[in-house]
Amino acid sequence: MRDLGVDVIEAGFPSSSTAEFEATKKINNLVGKDVEVTGLSRMVKEDIDRTLESGVESIHLFIATSDIHLKYKLKMTREQVEDRIYTMIKYAKDRGVTVEFSPEDATRTDREFLLHAVRTAISAGADRINIPDTVGVMDPFRMRELISDVVAVSKGRIVSVHCHNDFGLATANSVAGVVAGASQVHVTVNGIGERAGNASLEEVVMALKKLGGFEVNVKTWMLYDTSRMLSEMTGMPVPFFKPIVGDNAFGHEAGIHVHGVLENPETYEPMTPEEVGNFRRIALGKHSGIHGLKTMLREGGIELPDDKVRIVLERVKEMAGEGKRVTPQDAVKVAKEVMGSR
Numbered sequence: 001m002r003d004l005g006v007d008v009i010e011a012g013f014p015s016s017s018t019a020e021f022e023a024t025k026k027i028n029n030l031v032g033k034d035v036e037v038t039g040l041s042r043m044v045k046e047d048i049d050r051t052l053e054s055g056v057e058s059i060h061l062f063i064a065t066s067d068i069h070l071k072y073k074l075k076m077t078r079e080q081v082e083d084r085i086y087t088m089i090k091y092a093k094d095r096g097v098t099v100e101f102s103p104e105d106a107t108r109t110d111r112e113f114l115l116h117a118v119r120t121a122i123s124a125g126a127d128r129i130n131i132p133d134t135v136g137v138m139d140p141f142r143m144r145e146l147i148s149d150v151v152a153v154s155k156g157r158i159v160s161v162h163c164h165n166d167f168g169l170a171t172a173n174s175v176a177g178v179v180a181g182a183s184q185v186h187v188t189v190n191g192i193g194e195r196a197g198n199a200s201l202e203e204v205v206m207a208l209k210k211l212g213g214f215e216v217n218v219k220t221w222m223l224y225d226t227s228r229m230l231s232e233m234t235g236m237p238v239p240f241f242k243p244i245v246g247d248n249a250f251g252h253e254a255g256i257h258v259h260g261v262l263e264n265p266e267t268y269e270p271m272t273p274e275e276v277g278n279f280r281r282i283a284l285g286k287h288s289g290i291h292g293l294k295t296m297l298r299e300g301g302i303e304l305p306d307d308k309v310r311i312v313l314e315r316v317k318e319m320a321g322e323g324k325r326v327t328p329q330d331a332v333k334v335a336k337e338v339m340g341s342r
């Protein structure tokens with residue numbers, strides 16, 4: 001993560017277990033000189049103490065602010081939560097660390113109370129305000145409006161967004177947050193996280209860079225390898241069609257697309273595979289066309305006139321139609337048969 005160029009690494013929840021404490025400590029010792037390492041913590045003194053014991057430069061303190069979380073989970077009143085926000089942020093600040101505050105379930109919190117909680121956190125010394133869409137219920141339009149409201153009361157503090165992907169909108173909502181003035185985004189490699197996951201680092205970085213024209217520090221050409229490394233470590237495969245890092249993210253089979261890409265990749269690619277460390281893959285199938293097949297055969301050392309390539313193409317489509325995965329080697333083999341029958 002340090003080499004990739006992220007600004008902050010949330011290494012873990014140190015108070016949750018010895019393993020998590022040791023892992024956070026190890027990560028901090030390893031890269032803490034070069035990049036900010038932070039730890040997540042409940043607003044409980046013992047948890048804060050344990051988190052700081054791990055050596056992290058900053059602490060990410062959270063407490064829920066929505067009525068449903070207050071009633072069923074925390075069993076606290078709004079006044080009690082507000083008091084906890086103030087005293088725990090002050091407690092951490094008095095210990096000399098940077099504090100990020102998250103009103104958990106912010107997007108289902110009464111707006112007035114949410115802004116009140118943010119003001120309270122700032123008055124206690126919070127350095128950053130993170131707005132979590134804990135159950136992923138926002139859309140980009142409402143996110144933009146919410147973050148504008150939060151920025152307006154945040155007295156120049158860094159405002160951050162943390163979006164879950166329950167409706168597949170985590171990337172869109174993160175970008176909307178940035179457009180509204182957030183300057184930090186919580187993301188995870190490959191979008192891993194609770195339930196449907198969190199905003200994916202790869203998608204958010206590339207959307208901000210390519211669609212929003214924002215400057216990003218992340219070394220985008222390392223995205224594919226980082227994604228594969230995480231996949232190997234977790235044993236969780238990267239979906240074939242995943243944007244940016246999926247193996248089909250720069251894959252083309254349809255003849256019209258392949259023809260366009262061969263003439264100029266920009267016809268069907270909104271970014272280059274090299275930019276994200278991924279690869280272009282041209283596949284053969286029942287949607288293939290003559291331009292793509294000819295190029296593939298040429299790469300296999302075979303030059304054929306168009307009428308013969310058409311025969312090979314028909315055979316390729318037949319094979320694909322029968323459910324066979326047709327490889328370039330298959331096409332070359334068929335081409336040789338066609339040549340032999342001349």
Ligand SMILES: CC(=O)SCCNC(=O)CCNC(=O)[C@H](O)C(C)(C)COP(=O)(O)OP(=O)(O)OC[C@H]1O[C@@H](n2cnc3c(N)ncnc32)[C@H](O)[C@@H]1OP(=O)(O)O
Binds near residue numbers: 063074104
């Ligand atoms: C939206 C998010 O992602 S929040 C972060 C989620 N991450 C995690 O939960 C990390 C892993 N968690 C754990 O290892 C454990 O849940 C622990 C160590 C944190 C707590 O474990 P336990 O003491 O066994 O409690 P359990 O998890 O069952 O319940 C949570 C308790 O924390 C309380 N709590 C929840 N959030 C907060 C908070 N932000 N501040 C203070 N207390 C909180 C709950 O009200 C409940 O309290 P209770 O025990 O008095 O009823």
Ligand SMILES: CC(C)C(=O)C(=O)O
Binds near residue numbers: 130132133135162164
């Ligand atoms: C702790 C916060 C930021 C969180 O993970 C969430 O609300 O989803």
